[in-house]
Amino acid sequence: MKQAAKGFSRQVVEELSSLHSEPPWLRQRRLEAWRVYEATPMPTLQDEDWRRTDISALALDELLPFAEAPSPHADSIAELPQGLCALLDKSRPESGLLIQHDSQVVHASPAEEAAKQGVIFASLEEAVGEQPELVKRYFMTRCLPPEHSKFVALHGAMWSGGTFVYVPKGVEVELPLRACQWLARPGLAVFPHTLIVLEAGSKLTFIAEQCSPEMDGQALSCGATEVYLGEGAQLRHISVQQLGRQVYNLGAQRHLLEGDSSLDSLIIGLGGELTKFFVESVLEGPGANAQMRGVVFGGDDQHFDHQTLQEHIAADCSSDLLFKVVVKDQAMSVHLGNVRVHGDARGTDAGQTVRNLILSEGAKAHPILPLEIEASDIRRCSHAATVGQVDEAQLFYLMSRGLSRRDAQKLIVDGFFEPVLEAIPLPAIQHRLRRAVDEKLGLAMP
């Protein structure tokens, strides 16, 4: 099966499983996911989670569920397609790089230093063969089971390629690991899966990128990311989404945090036609801490919908969410931010802030931030959303220094994002994102 027929079916699931010569348990999981998918109704505007996000224009039946990469193995970055090559910063030392082109992992440079410490960084397909017990235990079980939602179920049935990261107890990985998904084929649906397991006391920085060139024709990226943080583990997790303008991006990312672990996550949403992205942190062990940040910039008629969850199950955990959103032209951003505090979660400290900057009259932002609190003895649970235009006083101040209105606005938008971008560990990615922001403002030099 170099390329499956269009559309999704049980038969496609079986073909995919055979193609990868999967063990029976994995085939079983795919089929179970497919069953859940079929049993779950297609989301519509009547569903609470999808009230402002209309995916009826997505022609699922027209999409290919799998396509081989044009060249299935690239030993060096230079062999990769040019557009993809340009994204990767070759001069930097990196502890590991994995690239998925369309449905296949085409490059995985081992994290040499880290490998010596027992760190596993490989394609998920490979890990199924080599680490079956680990994958069996963690893959779409407790973190993101198919029941999570319609498209997580579809993902569970159709996934291919994928990234697997395992960091043993107490190991601190010094350099970031980086996984890049390149979707370059119009009409294709990709289902990249990321599974990260951090054992107790370990430490990692992980950067996930989804990119594509401009393409003619609809495509779908339906990814899922599952992360387990053991006791006291620390993770910086950066996700950059720069998909092409025709791509639908329906994804989910969920972190399970054991006691005293800490997460610092950053979501960057710039590309795509429509995004519906679940970003969830579940604080399961006492003293865990989750920082969830996001930067979203929508232009043209782009649509973004981020649905976040800060779920406090254990006592004395803290979570803090800050999303910064800019919309211009006819773009729309929805942020559905849930905070859920269970009855036993004494001493919870949870905060969420969503700030929206509207640059054009036709652009819209809808922050919706419900709180669900069952515990009585909490430290703080706060939420704040702002929606506003660029401040006239700021514009006047900058213009009084000679900046044109346009440059003044650019400086204000850059400044809005800058504190978040500045914290990204790879300067090349920072640089690329600043350029992308300028491009969206209509200011970039070609």
Add this chain to the structure above:
Amino acid sequence: MPKPLFVIEDLHVSVEGKEILKGVNLTVERGEVHALMGPNGSGKSTLAHTLMGHPRFQITQGRVLLKGKDVLSLPPDERARQGMFLAFQYPVEIPGVKVRHFLRMALKASKGEEPSVTEFRKQLFEKMALLEMNRSFSERYVNEGFSGGEKKRNEILQLAMLEPEMAVLDEADSGLDIDALRSVANGINKLAGPHMGMLLITHYQRILNYVDPHFVHVLFDGRIVRSGGMELAQELEAKGYEWIAGEAVA
């Protein structure tokens, strides 16, 4: 005869239908420092903002000439490029934008060319030393979390970097402790030179102990009701604005 640097002619300004400035006249030549004093609400900031082109203020009558050209129809950025500068009474925060970056952008915009990185750094550190500012200041976000005194110093730093021909300083002295006042005043003295005209708006005579204005004017209820030299400032300080109020009514 060369044209005067800066002329305000019979300027009338309204805000939301209420007339605030009721015919202001003032001429500033190169090399001159004019102090403009007046009680709270007399219209000092209204004048300053109007001169720089704030869109909220409606000009109902009058002209403002910079080097002989009426600037009232120009947007603020164009006025800046023509050589005007306003130090704000309440400088605005620009989150996420470093002082260093902002100054570079401002220089590029107002001078039309970008200084080289080394040239810019040299200039910046020189001016910061002049104002007794710590270098780390240039890495902070513009006015974000600045103390009142730091904001004022930052305004004067911009003045120093941009070297305008006509500078309006709206209460550069308010909220400063005595040391900060001295270094801000010091900076002003060093910057005011034969090439620049300066309008120093202030509420108190305090700063005039450090900066010697050539002229002192009193703005009251939207008009300049008195003009003179330093002795006028001293008289005001001694008698209070009540005195002017009494005279203006009389």
